[in-house]
Amino acid sequence: MTSTPSLDVRGLAYAYPDGHQALFGVDLTLGRGERVALLGPNGAGKTTLVLHLNGILTAGAGTVTVAGLPVGRKHMAEIRRKVGIVFQDPDDQLFMPTVREDVAFGPAAAGLRGAALDAVVARALDRVGMGEYADRPPHHLSFGQRRRVAVATVLAGEPEILVLDEPSSNLDPASRRELADVLRSLDVTVLMVTHDLPYALELCPRSLILSEGVIAADGPTREILSDEELMTRHRLELPYGFVPGSVA
Amino acid sequence: MGAGHAHRLYRRGDSPVHRLPPHTKLAAVLGFVLVVVTTPREAVWAFALYAALLAGVAARARVPAGFVLRRLAIEIPFVAFAVLMPFVVPGESTTVLGVSLSVPGLWGAWNVLAKGTLGVAASVLLAATTELRDLVLGLQRLGLPSLLVQIASFMIRYGDVITDEMRRMSVARRSRGFEARGVRHWGVLAKSAGALFIRSYERGERVHLAMVSRGYTGTMPLLDERPATRAQWAGALALPLAALPLCLFALLG
Amino acid sequence: MHVPDGFINAPVSAAAGVVAAGAVAVSLRGARKELDERAAPLAGLVAAFIFAVQMLNFPVAAGTSGHLLGGALAAVLVGPWTGVLCVAVVLLMQGVLFADGGLTALGVNITVMGVTTVVVAWAVFRGLRLVLPRTRGGVTAATFVAAAVSVPASATVFTLVYAVGGTTDVPVGKVLTAMLGVHVLIGVGEAVITALTVGAVLAVRPDLVHGARGLTAPLKLRVGGELVDAVPAAAPEPARAGSPKKLWAGGLLTALVLAGVVSFYASASPDGLEKVAADQGIDAKAEEHAAADSPLADYGVRGIGSARLSGGLAGVIGVTATLAVGTGAFWITRRRRAAGSGADAGADSGARV
Numbered sequence: 014m015t016s017t018p019s020l021d022v023r024g025l026a027y028a029y030p031d032g033h034q035a036l037f038g039v040d041l042t043l044g045r046g047e048r049v050a051l052l053g054p055n056g057a058g059k060t061t062l063v064l065h066l067n068g069i070l071t072a073g074a075g076t077v078t079v080a081g082l083p084v085g086r087k088h089m090a091e092i093r094r095k096v097g098i099v100f101q102d103p104d105d106q107l108f109m110p111t112v113r114e115d116v117a118f119g120p121a122a123a124g125l126r127g128a129a130l131d132a133v134v135a136r137a138l139d140r141v142g143m144g145e146y147a148d149r150p151p152h153h154l155s156f157g158q159r160r161r162v163a164v165a166t167v168l169a170g171e172p173e174i175l176v177l178d179e180p181s182s183n184l185d186p187a188s189r190r191e192l193a194d195v196l197r198s199l200d201v202t203v204l205m206v207t208h209d210l211p212y213a214l215e216l217c218p219r220s221l222i223l224s225e226g227v228i229a230a231d232g233p234t235r236e237i238l239s240d241e242e243l244m245t246r247h248r249l250e251l252p253y254g255f256v257p258g259s260v261a
Numbered sequence: 262m263g264a265g266h267a268h269r270l271y272r273r274g275d276s277p278v279h280r281l282p283p284h285t286k287l288a289a290v291l292g293f294v295l296v297v298v299t300t301p302r303e304a305v306w307a308f309a310l311y312a313a314l315l316a317g318v319a320a321r322a323r324v325p326a327g328f329v330l331r332r333l334a335i336e337i338p339f340v341a342f343a344v345l346m347p348f349v350v351p352g353e354s355t356t357v358l359g360v361s362l363s364v365p366g367l368w369g370a371w372n373v374l375a376k377g378t379l380g381v382a383a384s385v386l387l388a389a390t391t392e393l394r395d396l397v398l399g400l401q402r403l404g405l406p407s408l409l410v411q412i413a414s415f416m417i418r419y420g421d422v423i424t425d426e427m428r429r430m431s432v433a434r435r436s437r438g439f440e441a442r443g444v445r446h447w448g449v450l451a452k453s454a455g456a457l458f459i460r461s462y463e464r465g466e467r468v469h470l471a472m473v474s475r476g477y478t479g480t481m482p483l484l485d486e487r488p489a490t491r492a493q494w495a496g497a498l499a500l501p502l503a504a505l506p507l508c509l510f511a512l513l514g
Numbered sequence: 515m516h517v518p519d520g521f522i523n524a525p526v527s528a529a530a531g532v533v534a535a536g537a538v539a540v541s542l543r544g545a546r547k548e549l550d551e552r553a554a555p556l557a558g559l560v561a562a563f564i565f566a567v568q569m570l571n572f573p574v575a576a577g578t579s580g581h582l583l584g585g586a587l588a589a590v591l592v593g594p595w596t597g598v599l600c601v602a603v604v605l606l607m608q609g610v611l612f613a614d615g616g617l618t619a620l621g622v623n624i625t626v627m628g629v630t631t632v633v634v635a636w637a638v639f640r641g642l643r644l645v646l647p648r649t650r651g652g653v654t655a656a657t658f659v660a661a662a663v664s665v666p667a668s669a670t671v672f673t674l675v676y677a678v679g680g681t682t683d684v685p686v687g688k689v690l691t692a693m694l695g696v697h698v699l700i701g702v703g704e705a706v707i708t709a710l711t712v713g714a715v716l717a718v719r720p721d722l723v724h725g726a727r728g729l730t731a732p733l734k735l736r737v738g739g740e741l742v743d744a745v746p747a748a749a750p751e752p753a754r755a756g757s758p759k760k761l762w763a764g765g766l767l768t769a770l771v772l773a774g775v776v777s778f779y780a781s782a783s784p785d786g787l788e789k790v791a792a793d794q795g796i797d798a799k800a801e802e803h804a805a806a807d808s809p810l811a812d813y814g815v816r817g818i819g820s821a822r823l824s825g826g827l828a829g830v831i832g833v834t835a836t837l838a839v840g841t842g843a844f845w846i847t848r849r850r851r852a853a854g855s856g857a858d859a860g861a862d863s864g865a866r867v
Binding site (some may be wrong): 064067079090091096097098100102104105106108109111118121122123151152166167170217220252 | 391393394396414415417418419421422464465468470471472473474475476478
């Protein structure tokens with residue numbers, strides 16, 4: 014790899030204050046522009062890992078580096094701008110009274126004002142195809158629209174890496190398709206945490222399996238999904254009738 | 262803030278009153294109500310003129326009279342209190358239709374009814390012509406502390422979400438054949454309230470995470486700072502300024 | 515209970531506004547300390563919760579229903595500072611958005627329904643926690659009494675405000691009796707539901723109940739195979755100056771003095787408490803008041819049941835409520851003094867009113 018990787022995690026371990034240890038030495042590297050799926054059973058530590066990427070949780074051991082910048086108190090504002098996390102429930106993410114204010118929140122917190130701010134907001138909304146909904150309150154939108162706005166709130170910060178937590182959950186097939194189109198059109202590094210294996214195959218050439226707090230597999234998505242023994246070992250199951258090799 | 266309330270009180274429209282900046286309207290309503298409250302109750306004519314002023318505002322805002330009158334229902338508990346006054350207040354009494362009523366009590370009832378009604382009507386007009394969000398922005402521009410503004414914004418944003426959760430829990434209870442009928446069922450309802458609190462609190466924590474992830478450090482970026490023009494201020498303050506001389510006249514007269 | 519414009523005269527409304535603003539200002543500082551930067555989202559969500567709970571109706575019997583005021587609930591669940599903020603914001607929004615409660619009466623409404631209920635409930639709650647066993651049952655019992663006292667206390671403060679600044683001379687004794695009679699009943703409903711709700715949260719997430727902090731077992735460390743108590747990371751609550759006994763003796767004295775003043779006020783009016791209590795006419799009026807409070811608009815104060823009040827009961831409750839108010843005031847002063855370094859004193863003086 015010639016350029017600096019977007020994300021580099023080395024030997025990351027973490028235990029919650031109550032003593033429960035969730036991560037046991039995670040190693041992973043994401044090159045710039047890659048789209049990678051992070052798979053794993055419930056309780057594997059996926060969410061814990063995600064919360065380390067922008068410094069909400071601080072590593073008990075090991076390091077997280079974003080575009081060459083170590084995650085730590087010193088660069089927190091910069092890190093949080095570079096790592097855009099889209100949380101699972103868009104209602105948690107869209108906390109401002111209108112779509113426009115919500116998308117503007119991050120850039121405004123970083124000091125942007127006036128026409129420059131308006132331009133950033135308009136561009137982020139256009140990228141997810143929600144330009145005409147700027148003045149609506151979030152609770153008047155459909156779930157799929159809210160999820161796309163949630164993506165826009167993060168894109169407005171021009172992140173280095175986009176982290177999505179279960180992006181396809183609760184979406185109807187059409188919304189799921191629309192979101193896929195949006196994600197494919199972006200030129201940022203994407204880390205997608207998901208249980209939706211066909212979605213991972215559709216969008217991410219590469220997949221990681223996080224199991225019991227470590228990366229248990231790392232390779233092309235098609236190969237991983239086709240390895241029955243590996244899949245069973247980590248409690249991963251394909252939907253009925255779905256054969257990864259047969260999808261073009 | 263059930264969806265119902267928020268949306269029933271606001272009437273979408275494009276009148277000159279709708280277009281006024283929210284903080285000028287808030288200041289105008291507050292000024293008007295202050296003038297009304299200060300007016301001596303004996304000046305019955307002044308109250309009639311105040312009502313006429315409000316009717317003028319309603320006409321400009323194209324808010325139908327019936328709408329305002331229906332919202333006055335919010336006052337009913339105190340109307341009842343006012344109705345009692347002529348019977349309980351001591352003092353000189355008079356006889357109306359064979360019933361003995363106290364004169365100071367009648368004046369007291371009139372005082373509460375007139376001022377209370379004008380106050381509610383003014384507030385209803387404000388709420389009918391201003392969107393929820395703008396009202397909060399208006400409070401912010403009038404100097405409400407930022408933390409209170411934030412709390413109020415979150416309350417508005419999540420009022421619907423939480424009332425929806427409450428409604429879903431109620432549907433879930435009823436689909437399992439539970440119908441709250443009396444004191445015996447308080448336990449179940451309180452458990453729901455407890456669960457609702459836990460959900461609300463946990464959502465608060467998640468929202469905080471999402472905010473921090475986008476660079477929140479304890480203060481909200483102040484957006485949308487369009488100061489009101491002099492003409493807008495003049496338009497809004499026309500209401501209290503028209504009422505003020507009436508009040509002064511009543512005080513002196 | 516939302517007071518409209520023109521009910522209380524201008525000077526007293528303004529004074530109540532100053533009290534409310536002071537209390538909110540102090541609570542803002544307290545809440546920031548309690549919740550740091552999480553204050554805004556958490557208090558906002560709790561305010562939305564209080565608002566929603568006020569719409570949750572609890573059927574009483576025969577078609578009538580009641581709902582929570584929520585002051586005591588907020589105090590026990592999220593602490594007094596955040597509690598005052600949440601209830602104040604709910605009242606502010608009700609006034610501005612729904613025309614519920616006059617704008618000029620906002621100070622009165624916040625003082626009576628927000629500050630009084632939260633402060634009284636918290637004072638009673640903390641007091642009882644000192645006496646009751648340190649168990650879940652103890653917390654629930656303390657919550658019950660705190661909520662039961664908070665409602666009549668609020669009614670008492672309203673009556674006092676009315677006595678000083680009412681625009682019409684209604685005999686104070688009559689108002690107090692009528693208000694207390696109805697609100698004692700409302701208070702019992704409030705108490706049952708608040709206690710059950712807190713109990714329900716305690717059973718699932720005891721860590722979220724502010725008033726139950728210190729209930730969890732202390733952390734242990736394993737040192738050489740043996741368990742030893744860990745030193746808590748955060749410093750425990752600032753040590754109270756003086757003994758708790760002294761505090762309570764002082765609180766009792768203040769309360770008794772206040773109670774005396776109130777009784778004097780009441781009996782100085784044309785017909786004193788006792789006479790009013792014997793007067794059958796009050797029954798009807800109180801009942802009418804309860805009915806007036808009942809189903810209106812889509813949300814609102816619904817009176818709980820009808821009020822057959824006995825003067826004796828009202829008197830006893832009156833003293834209890836006053837006791838609570840006095841203790842609350844004393845407790846605040848005490849706390850302020852304990853916390854009051856010179857620099858803070860000026861800014862905080864608003865709450866000492």
